[in-house]
Amino acid sequence: MYRDKLKIDPLRLDEINDFLMDRNNPLISEITRIVGKYGTPEEINRQAREARQLSSLLGRLERMDSPYLKDLEWLMGERDRQAFIGISDYRQKVMGDQLPVSGFDEAKAVTLEISALQYFPWLMTEAKQAIEQQEIMPGRFIRVRKMKEQEQDHGDTLAIAAAMQIVGASYVETMDTKGTDGSNVHLGGPETITGYFGGIGQPNEHPIQWIDELLYYYTRYGIEQVLNINPGTVFIAYMLHKMGIDISFKISVFMGNDNPYSVLWTLLMAKLFSREDGSTPLVGFNLSNSVDNRTIELSSLIRQQLDLENNVRIEHHITETYQAIVRQPYNRREELLELARTVPNIAAKHEGGDPEVEETRESPSSILHYFRDKAEILESGDMKNLEQNYLDKHEAVNRTARALTEKGLAFIGAKALHHR
Numbered sequence: 001m002y003r004d005k006l007k008i009d010p011l012r013l014d015e016i017n018d019f020l021m022d023r024n025n026p027l028i029s030e031i032t033r034i035v036g037k038y039g040t041p042e043e044i045n046r047q048a049r050e051a052r053q054l055s056s057l058l059g060r061l062e063r064m065d066s067p068y069l070k071d072l073e074w075l076m077g078e079r080d081r082q083a084f085i086g087i088s089d090y091r092q093k094v095m096g097d098q099l100p101v102s103g104f105d106e107a108k109a110v111t112l113e114i115s116a117l118q119y120f121p122w123l124m125t126e127a128k129q130a131i132e133q134q135e136i137m138p139g140r141f142i143r144v145r146k147m148k149e150q151e152q153d154h155g156d157t158l159a160i161a162a163a164m165q166i167v168g169a170s171y172v173e174t175m176d177t178k179g180t181d182g183s184n185v186h187l188g189g190p191e192t193i194t195g196y197f198g199g200i201g202q203p204n205e206h207p208i209q210w211i212d213e214l215l216y217y218y219t220r221y222g223i224e225q226v227l228n229i230n231p232g233t234v235f236i237a238y239m240l241h242k243m244g245i246d247i248s249f250k251i252s253v254f255m256g257n258d259n260p261y262s263v264l265w266t267l268l269m270a271k272l273f274s275r276e277d278g279s280t281p282l283v284g285f286n287l288s289n290s291v292d293n294r295t296i297e298l299s300s301l302i303r304q305q306l307d308l309e310n311n312v313r314i315e316h317h318i319t320e321t322y323q324a325i326v327r328q329p330y331n332r333r334e335e336l337l338e339l340a341r342t343v344p345n346i347a348a349k350h351e352g353g354d355p356e357v358e359e360t361r362e363s364p365s366s367i368l369h370y371f372r373d374k375a376e377i378l379e380s381g382d383m384k385n386l387e388q389n390y391l392d393k394h395e396a397v398n399r400t401a402r403a404l405t406e407k408g409l410a411f412i413g414a415k416a417l418h419h420r
Contacts, residue, residue: 028239030208031208031211031236031239031240032243034208034211034212034215035211035215035240035243035245037212037215038215038219041243041244041245042244044215044218044219044245045244045245045246047218047219047220048218048219048222048224048246049222050222051219051220051221051222052161052165052221052222052224053222054162054165054166057158057159057161057162057165057221057222058072058162060155060158061155061158061159061162064154064155066154066155066158066159067154068120068154068155068156068158068159069159071120071121071124071159072159072162072163072166074124075124075127075163075166075167076166078127078131079166079167079416079417082419083131084127084130084131084137084414084417084418085130085134085135085136085418086418086419086420087413087418087419087420088420089134090134090136090401090405090418091104091405093134094402094405094406095405095406100408102408104408104409104410105409105410106410107344108340108341108342108343108344108346108409108410109409109410109411109412110336110340110346110347110348110400110404110409110410110411110412111139111140111313111315111345111346111347111348111411111412112136112138112139112140112347112348112350112397112400112401112411112412112413113138113139113140113141113142113315113347113348113349113350113397114138114140114141114142114349114350114390114393114394114397115141115142115144115349115350115351115393116142116143116144116145116351116370117141117142117143117160117171117390118143118144118145118369118370118386118390119145119153119156119374119387120156120159120160120163121387122387122390122391123141123160123163125387125391126390126391126394127167129391129394130394130417135394135398136397136398136401136411136413136414136418137167137169137413137414137417137418138169138350138394138397138413138414139168139169139170139411139412139413139414139415140169140170140171140172140347140412141160141164141169141170141171141172142171142172142174142227142349143160143171143172143173143174144174144227144370145174145370146176146373147173147174147175147176147213147217148176149373149374153374157173157217157221157223158221161221161222161223166416167414167415167416167417168414168415168416168417169414169415170225171225172225172226172227172249172250172284173217173223173225173226173227174226174227175210175213175214175217175226175227176213177202177206177209177210177213178200178201178202178206178210178229178230179200179201179202179203179206180200180371183201183203183204183206184200184201184202184203185203186201187200187201200229200230200254201229201230202229202230202232202233206230206232207230207232207233207236210233210236211236211240214226214240214247215245218245218247224246224247224248225247225248225249225250225283225284226247226248226249226250227249227250227252228249228250228251228252228255229251229252229254229255230255231255234249234251234255234266234269234282235269237249237281237282238269238270238273238280238281238282239273240281241273241275241279241280241281242273242275247281248281248282248283249281249282249283249284250282250283250284250285250286250313250315251266251282251284251285251286252286253286253287253288253289253317255286256288257285257286257287257288258287258288258290258291258295259291259295260295260298260299260302263285263287263295263298263299263302264302266282266285267282267285267302267303267306267308267312268306270282270306270308270312271306271307271308278307278311279311280308280311280312282308282311282312283311283312283313284312284313284315284347285299285312285313285314285315286315286316286317286349287299287314287315287316289317289320289325289326289330291316292335293335293338293339296314296316296339296343296346297339297342297343299314300314300342300343300344300346309344309345310345312345313345313346313347314343314345314346314347315346315347315349316332316336316339316346316347316348316349317330317332317349317350317351318331318332318333318336318348318349318350318396318400319331319332319333319350319351319352319353319354319355319393319396320351320352321351321352321364321365321366321367321369321389322352322353322355322358322359322361322364322365322366323364323365323366323367323368324366324367324368325351325367328355328358328359329355329356330352330355331354331355333348333399333400333403336348336400336403336404337403337404337407337409340404340407340409341409348397348400348411350393350394350396350397350400351365351367351393352365352389352392352393352396353365353389353392353393353395353396354392354395354396354399357392357395357396358392361385361388361389361392362385363382363385363386363388363389364389365389365392365393369382369386369389401413
């Protein structure tokens with residue numbers, strides 16, 4: 001049988017281990033050098049745990065006299081008085097007397113995801129609207145704002161880190177170390193990122209710079225989940241986790257995984273470099289916008305066979321920004337409703353409003369807005385337009401929540417806000 005020839009010789013694994021253990025290996029030595037700047041893995045994790053404590057985040061906001069502290073106190077109060085609609089009440093509102101007798105299969109609940117939450121005040125606007133209109137807040141938020149800019153913006157980084165704990169959601173930050181800083185010769189500017197020569201890219205020494213940036217935000221803010229856009233930094237993240245540093249990451253759509261064999265390659269590496277307990281830092285896997293349901297089903301099968309089903313979430317774009325990334329109209333909600341019956345641990349990512357909503361906007365959403373400076377946005381008068389784009393994404397999230405509920409399918413919103 002030809003298949004028999006595919007078996008990996010244990011000697012090949014020994015050769016890989018010899019390569020990784022070689023103290024003269026300059027690639028691994030560079031990783032350990034940067035890690036050493038921050039301490040041992042145990043010390044690094046301790047710093048992150050302390051930085052992540054809600055009391056620490058709020059205390060730092062108070063000391064800098066951040067206007068966001070009052071917003072967070074309001075959010076905690078609204079959470080505690082259960083101002084947000086409960087899941088049972090939401091299902092009753094949507095279904096009325098048509099609630100399924102068998103209940104909802106929570107084991108296959110779809111995580112409601114929104115991208116990108118660029119500015120903390122948008123979250124407050126979203127939360128107030130959700131209370132007033134009995135809407136669902138997402139269970140997962142993606143951030144693509146420049147890290148250095150947000151760090152200097154009244155404690156935006158701290159406020160988001162605190163808010164995610166308050167609402168009970170996971171979130172992802174995007175490091176600044178990437179080819180859009182001018183280092184990638186294939187990019188003529190942000191308008192050229194979306195479709196050729198390996199996406200954004202992280203050329204030459206950037207992966208080593210990425211480790212330094214990642215560990216800075218991990219130890220200073222407790223940020224443990226980051227976006228990963230390059231095979232080199234994916235490999236490095238596996239190495240950091242294997243060393244004992246408790247970071248995690250999601251793979252970006254810009255990686256271009258658009259078929260089950262590319263998924264197999266990525267998940268094989270996750271399995272190969274998993275810890276003794278089987279854990280891996282890969283927690284989210286954003287496939288290409290081109291994938292169909294069959295590819296997602298096969299990817300789920302690979303994930304199951306490698307015992308990564310509970311660890312790695314498949315994150316699928318339901319909507320996309322109206323401009324600068326995909327052909328419109330783009331809406332995968334109906335396909336999601338089919339997948340959700342059989343594929344567990346999947347996220348419905350909303351990067352744009354529904355196309356019929358977007359086309360009515362004077363300024364529809366664009367992926368290029370992610371690369372603009374806040375100062376320029378304010379000067380241009382575009383901030384309200386961008387906030388409206390974000391609220392359109394929130395509406396798309398809620399259209400998906402309703403569609404899932406009408407089909408008797410479960411979803412995951414912000415767990416601390418929407419009680420059962």
